[in-house]
Amino acid sequence: VQSPSSSDKPRILLMGLRRSGKSSIQKVVFHKMSPNETLFLESTNKIYKDDVSSTSFVQFQIWDFPGQVDFFDPTFDSEMIFKGTGALIFVIDAQDDYVEALSRLHLTVSRAFRVNPNINFEVFIHKVDGLSDDHKIETHRDIHQRANDDLADANLEKVHLSFYLTSIYDHSIFEAFSKVVQKLIPQLPTLENLLNIFISHSGIEKAFLFDVVSKIYIATDSSPVDMASYELCCDMIDVVIDVSCIYGSDGSGCAYDKESLATIKLNNTTVLYLKEVTKFLALVCILREESFERKGLIDYNFHCFRKAIHEIFEVGGVSSLLSEKRNSSLKFA
Ligand code: GDP
Numbered sequence: 001v002q003s004p005s006s007s008d009k010p011r012i013l014l015m016g017l018r019r020s021g022k023s024s025i026q027k028v029v030f031h032k033m034s035p036n037e038t039l040f041l042e043s044t045n046k047i048y049k050d051d052v053s054s055t056s057f058v059q060f061q062i063w064d065f066p067g068q069v070d071f072f073d074p075t076f077d078s079e080m081i082f083k084g085t086g087a088l089i090f091v092i093d094a095q096d097d098y099v100e101a102l103s104r105l106h107l108t109v110s111r112a113f114r115v116n117p118n119i120n121f122e123v124f125i126h127k128v129d130g131l132s133d134d135h136k137i138e139t140h141r142d143i144h145q146r147a148n149d150d151l152a153d154a155n156l157e158k159v160h161l162s163f164y165l166t167s168i169y170d171h172s173i174f175e176a177f178s179k180v181v182q183k184l185i186p187q188l189p190t191l192e193n194l195l196n197i198f199i200s201h202s203g204i205e206k207a208f209l210f211d212v213v214s215k216i217y218i219a220t221d222s223s224p225v226d227m228a229s230y231e232l233c234c235d236m237i238d239v240v241i242d243v244s245c246i247y248g249s250d251g252s253g254c255a256y257d258k259e260s261l262a263t264i265k266l267n268n269t270t271v272l273y274l275k276e277v278t279k280f281l282a283l284v285c286i287l288r289e290e291s292f293e294r295k296g297l298i299d300y301n302f303h304c305f306r307k308a309i310h311e312i313f314e315v316g317g318v319s320s321l322l323s324e325k326r327n328s329s330l331k332f333a
Contacts, residue, residue, distance in 0.1 A: 011084050012060045012180065015108055016091030017101050018043055021126045021168070022064050025091065026050060028168045029177050029214050030062070035168040057211040057218060057280035058181055060086065082115040086184045087122055094139050094165075095127045102143070106150040113159050121161045122180050123147065129167035136165055171231045178216045187312050191219035194312075198305045202298045203291030204273075208233050209309075210282050212241070212256050218281070233284040236264060236272045256282070265289065273298070277306050278313065 014022045024038035030052045048064035063081075082088075090108060092101040109121055125143055128136050144163055151159050164176035182188055191209060199207050199221050206229050208217040215234045240262045245255040260276040269289040277283050283302070292298070 011063065011086055012184075013063045013065070013081070013085050013088045014091065015065045015088060016124075016126075017093065017104060020091040020093040020096075020101065022091050023048075024168050025124070025126070025166075025173055025177075026062050026064060029173060029216070030056065032213075038168065052214070055280075056213045057278070058214060058216060060181070060184070078111055079115055082112045082119065085112070085116060085119050087120040087180050088112055089122045089124055089180060091124045091126050092143065093127050094125045094136075094143075095130045098143065102146055102150065105147060106154070109151070109159060109161070110154055110156055113156065117158075120180070120183050121159065122176075123161050123163045124166045124173075124176060125163060126166045128165045128172070129169040140165055171227065171234060174215050174234060175225075175227070175230060177214070178218070181211075181216050182218060185218060188219055190312060191309075192222055194305060194308050195219060195221040198301055199285070202287075202301045203294065204285045204287045204298070207283060207285045209277065210237060210284055211280055212237060212282050213280065229286055232272065232286065236262070236274055236284055237282065239264070240274055263292075275302060275306075277309050281309070 014026060016022055021038075023041045023043075024033075024035070027033035027038060027041065028035055030050065048062075050062045050064070052062065053059045088108070090105050092098050092105065105123065112119055112121075123143070125140055128139070131139060140163060144161075147161055151157060151161075162179075164172070164179065166173045166176045185191070195207050195209065198204070206223060206225075207221050208230070209219045210217050210233065215237055217230070217233075240260065241255045244260070248255060256276070258276055260274070260282065262272075262274045264272040266272065271287050271289055271292045273283075273285045273287065273292070275283050283305070287298075
């Protein structure tokens, strides 16, 4: 186990009982494993650190804990583990009896909060693919209620838990991970602002800024996200990467680079448009066919958008201070 000083990246910890689905989540989201293959995963029995920062915009480590971490074991250094943590994801198997998981959640959260009150606590009510819609709502309500009652009994009302219904068999796990990651991006308001300006000047209906490898969207414009649009954009990324893997001509094996650009016209007058923004990020937009006739305008505005994104991530820390000013001086057509 490394000390926090060896890595100053914010960390996501993935915890939960054995067999709750932690390794599967990590493999499906960050390593393109298909959900069915997870049936053959060996159960986790050690702390597994997966540094995804070389392939992904997401500069976080996923620490997959064995189910039965013993906080009272003197060799378990909770101080060190929780200090550098940005978000703690606790996975609960919703298809199983979750009484033990809830007590484990409580123990984990109260211990982590004492060490680091700034951690975002994220509860994944997982494997909900096996539940009917009514059962999903009921399970969500029940887990929410019991977890918060336990906190209240321990005088920990201040602790905020966020809940997500997830499954690796649909896009819900990507959507939940997107929300978790977005909370850890300090530039989020600036990114949203830029996306709003970009779409309103370009006649675009919806735009997502995607981490290509994980299909996590790190920002979108402020119009509401509907699952169908998000899924459409995820599928577009898969298609583009697959086609470019198979037919890409440079032979370098790089399926995504500066030239990456794709347009797909669907038969209902909707157009999907994908373009490279940075080494890890792509913009994926949904627009109507008639708006796409003004492609020159879109390309020009995209150019401005891309430039702004590069400035934001290059300037780093001070960017959020300067961002408002920069937004207003952007010359979108
Ligand atoms: P871990 O011990 O917490 O790392 O759990 P694993 O990732 O090994 O998963 C345990 C089992 O749960 C595996 O057989 C997975 O295929 C299964 N599993 C994981 N996620 C889901 C899910 O979303 N839905 C269903 N139905 N099964 C899942």
